[in-house]
Amino acid sequence: MVAKKAVLVIDMLKDFIEKGAILEVPKGREIIPNIKRLTDEARSKGVLVIYVCDSHDPNDPEFSRWPPHAVEGTSGAEVVDQIKPQKGDVVVKKLKYDGFLGTTLDLVLRSRKIDTVIITGVLTNICVLYTASTASMLGYNVAIPQDCVASVSDKEHKWALHHMKDTLGIEIIDLKEALSLL
Ligand SMILES: [Zn+2]
Incomplete structure (x- = not known):
């Protein structure tokens, strides 16, 4: 059976990504164009885009x-303007x-018979790591384009990628390979 995929976009929220944000991840701004490219391409190929926020x-x-962040109903809890959710996307809080x-994430994936997730967003060593870990332990195939995830420091970013690859068998790829998976 051919793998059915989804692209996950984790925590690309104003409180993490915008300049001067309360929990700013400056490198998070560098991955916006890559995530845009990947999600645009996914939508054009009928691959589900899921925002996990x-x-x-x-x-x-x-x-x-942590200081208060992503409080429901505030602008800080919104996805950054450049890659806002679009019609047909799913948002999981x-x-x-x-x-x-x-959350409903597992149900959303299972009900659509999705078995492979391509994970993007922030932070590589926190929400990406924990979400990728559970996805892997639940039996999903997981691929992470390393130029579509970011952390506060390069050290934490690299450690997390290495850990996910070594401990969980997660595929660490790049945007180009992710596009070819769609
Ligand atoms: Zn939080």
């Missing part, structure tokens, strides 16, 4: 660890680093 209550316990934990 932090969406917190103003009193979320996570704010004991999450509370934790892991995009599967307590």
Whole structure:
């Protein structure tokens, strides 16, 4: 059976990506054109694009660890303007680093018989890592274009890619290879 794919876009939200944002990941701005290219191409080929987005209550316990961010209903919780969700895309809200934990993500994928996910977004070593880990442990094939994910430091970015490849057997690819998978 031919693999059925989806492209996941994790936490490309204004509170992480915009200049001066509360939890700014400056390198996150560098991957916007690559994610745009990949999601545009995915849509044109009928491959589902799923945005997996932090969406917190103003009193979320996570704010004991991080400053308040991505509070539901605020502009900081919105996907950056350049790669906004479009008609036919799916948006999954999450509370934790892991995009599967307590969300509809697994159901969205299973109900469409998707078995392969291409994961993009931020941060390579936090939400991308935990979401990719669960995807892998649930039995999905996972590919990560390394030029479509970003972290605060190069060290954390590289460590996470290495860890996902070595420990989980996740395929680390680049945009060009990701485009050829669609
Ligand atoms: Zn959060």
